[in-house]
Amino acid sequence: MRELIRNSIVFRSASAVLGVSFFIGILFSVASYIYFVDEEQDQTVNTVYDLLASLENTASIACYINDQNLANEVVNGLGRNADISQVSINVKGTILAELVKPTPPHHPSIATLFRKNINHIDRDISSPFNSSEKVCTVHMQINQDAVFEHSTSKARFVVALLLFQTVLIALALVYIMYRMVTNPIKSISDRLHTLLPQNGELLQHPHRHTGDELGQLVNDVNNIISDLVSSLDEERHLRVQHALGEKKFQAIFDNAETGIFQMNEHGELISYNQALARMLDLPTGQTIASHALLERISGQELRLHLMIHSAISEAQILSEDFYIELGQNKKKWLNIVLHAAENGVLQGLINDVTERKQQEEKAHQLAVTDHLTGLNNRLGLDREMARLAKENANGTGCPFFLLLIDLDKFKTVNDTYGHSAGDIVLVHFAKILLRTLRKTDFIARLGGDEFVLLLRGLDDLSKAEEIARKIISQASRRIDISPDTQVQIGTSIGISYTPATAFSPEDLLAQADAAMYEVKQHGRNAYQVAPYFPDDPAR
Numbered sequence: 001m002r003e004l005i006r007n008s009i010v011f012r013s014a015s016a017v018l019g020v021s022f023f024i025g026i027l028f029s030v031a032s033y034i035y036f037v038d039e040e041q042d043q044t045v046n047t048v049y050d051l052l053a054s055l056e057n058t059a060s061i062a063c064y065i066n067d068q069n070l071a072n073e074v075v076n077g078l079g080r081n082a083d084i085s086q087v088s089i090n091v092k093g094t095i096l097a098e099l100v101k102p103t104p105p106h107h108p109s110i111a112t113l114f115r116k117n118i119n120h121i122d123r124d125i126s127s128p129f130n131s132s133e134k135v136c137t138v139h140m141q142i143n144q145d146a147v148f149e150h151s152t153s154k155a156r157f158v159v160a161l162l163l164f165q166t167v168l169i170a171l172a173l174v175y176i177m178y179r180m181v182t183n184p185i186k187s188i189s190d191r192l193h194t195l196l197p198q199n200g201e202l203l204q205h206p207h208r209h210t211g212d213e214l215g216q217l218v219n220d221v222n223n224i225i226s227d228l229v230s231s232l233d234e235e236r237h238l239r240v241q242h243a244l245g246e247k248k249f250q251a252i253f254d255n256a257e258t259g260i261f262q263m264n265e266h267g268e269l270i271s272y273n274q275a276l277a278r279m280l281d282l283p284t285g286q287t288i289a290s291h292a293l294l295e296r297i298s299g300q301e302l303r304l305h306l307m308i309h310s311a312i313s314e315a316q317i318l319s320e321d322f323y324i325e326l327g328q329n330k331k332k333w334l335n336i337v338l339h340a341a342e343n344g345v346l347q348g349l350i351n352d353v354t355e356r357k358q359q360e361e362k363a364h365q366l367a368v369t370d371h372l373t374g375l376n377n378r379l380g381l382d383r384e385m386a387r388l389a390k391e392n393a394n395g396t397g398c399p400f401f402l403l404l405i406d407l408d409k410f411k412t413v414n415d416t417y418g419h420s421a422g423d424i425v426l427v428h429f430a431k432i433l434l435r436t437l438r439k440t441d442f443i444a445r446l447g448g449d450e451f452v453l454l455l456r457g458l459d460d461l462s463k464a465e466e467i468a469r470k471i472i473s474q475a476s477r478r479i480d481i482s483p484d485t486q487v488q489i490g491t492s493i494g495i496s497y498t499p500a501t502a503f504s505p506e507d508l509l510a511q512a513d514a515a516m517y518e519v520k521q522h523g524r525n526a527y528q529v530a531p532y533f534p535d536d537p538a539r
């Protein structure tokens with residue numbers, strides 16, 4: 001509390017005014033004191049001279065006629081002056097009259113610094129009849145202490161008056177400052193302490209300060225308060241809106257069927273909703289399974305990291321499908337949509353697209369399947385050949401044999417027994433192929449009675465020839481097209497080969513086709529191996 005008072009503007013301004021006033025007052029008082037002491041001492045000496053002048057004629061007569069009584073009167077007259085301690089009249093070295101007064105002991109003080117050094121006055125007295133003839137000398141000893149005491153008492157009075165005036169002016173100044181400045185400021189400050197702007201309260205103008213600087217200050221503070229209150233109202237309104245938005249988002253986040261998540265730039269989950277936990281088969285609980293997504297898409301992490309990098313660096317919304325396995329026979333396709341939010345945080349959505357993927361797969365399968373035999377069709381072959389060509393070019397492929405098969409005299413079956421009989425033959429032949437080949441081999445019907453086999457991973461021509469022979473043998477057996485009708489067909493096979501190096505699918509097929517054409521030319525129902533030129537740059 002004492003500290004508060006000491007720091008208050010009222011206390012400090014009053015102290016400053018009083019301090020400055022006293023300093024100036026004391027300065028002027030000291031100057032006035034010195035001046036008055038000096039003046040008074042000069043005045044005293046002048047008075048002594050005046051007194052001597054008034055008695056000079058009497059002294060002149062007393063000396064001239066050598067009248068001791070008259071000289072004593074002059075001496076006593078001069079001696080009545082309190083500032084003279086000793087008077088004597090000397091006539092030609094002889095004292096005619098003398099007065100010596102007892103002097104009190106001298107007490108030195110700091111004030112005596114201003115004392116003038118006037119010891120004595122000697123005055124030559126002229127003859128009453130001839131002013132140029134000196135008849136005697138009057139010697140006066142000055143009582144310096146008396147002169148000084150007399151002078152300082154007057155100066156002290158003046159100084160006291162001056163100090164009193166200073167005190168009065170200082171107090172008046174303090175009072176005026178208190179009434180006009182510090183008290184109004186204090187009342188504004190006290191009001192500000194208890195002001196409740198949210199209740200619409202404003203500062204009041206101090207009494208008689210409406211139009212001056214303090215009035216302006218109050219107006220400005222009120223304007224700031226009003227602006228502040230309206231800003232606070234706006235902010236409160238925004239906060240409410242924000243809270244509502246958050247609630248809505250939280251409801252969507254909790255109840256959405258879509259998985260919603262946040263992840264960091266390393267692919268670690270920061271937060272996710274229930275839908276995502278269900279999709280990834282995560283245990284429900286407080287702990288965030290941060291590595292769950294990376295674990296579930298095992299083997300495709302690089303794709304996710306590339307996606308994260310692009311989302312951040314290109315500020316794009318990216319979408320990709322990922323394949324996950326949740327235990328045995330529980331496979332899912334998830335579509336992940338990702339975009340960078342801020343500070344390396346990414347937001348994303350995950351949808352289960354397993355059904356769509358399955359339909360796509362079905363459609364794809366349908367597109368590459370021969371409807372009659374269930375084998376691959378030409379499109380299927382083209383895609384498979386393109387895939388193998390890419391693998392071989394990348395160095396990740398394998399050698400294989402291509403067998404191009406064309407049934408012999410198939411047209412006759414169609415023409416003799418009808419198209420459906422031809423279909424039975426085609427399906428029968430397809431079954432032979434499926435029976436004869438490994439699961440890893442590829443079988444396609446290009447159309448009509450033309451088939452292609454890809455014996456993958458096979459590097460041994462004798463084995464390819466053995467398979468060709470087996471097919472020819474099995475296909476040559478009679479086929480029942482109805483309980484009482486049988487047909488027999490033959491097969492012509494052209495064989496081409498590629499090692500695990502880059503190859504041209506068209507060339508490989510053309511080589512087999514040429515070999516097969518040779519077989520047709522030379523009696524059919526046999527196989528022919530296309531010549532293999534490992535150094536042929538055209539391969």
Ligand SMILES: Nc1nc2c(ncn2[C@@H]2O[C@H](COP(=O)(O)OP(=O)(O)OP(=O)(O)O)[C@@H](O)[C@H]2O)c(=O)[nH]1
Nearest residue numbers: 407408409410411412414419420422423447448449
């Ligand atoms: N049944 C049936 N016949 C088809 C189908 N697609 C094409 N064909 C017929 O299959 C026949 C194939 O003709 P070719 O291979 O030229 O006749 P081919 O008698 O085998 O002659 P070579 O090969 O020289 O022995 C044509 O008659 C086509 O109409 C089909 O899906 N089903």
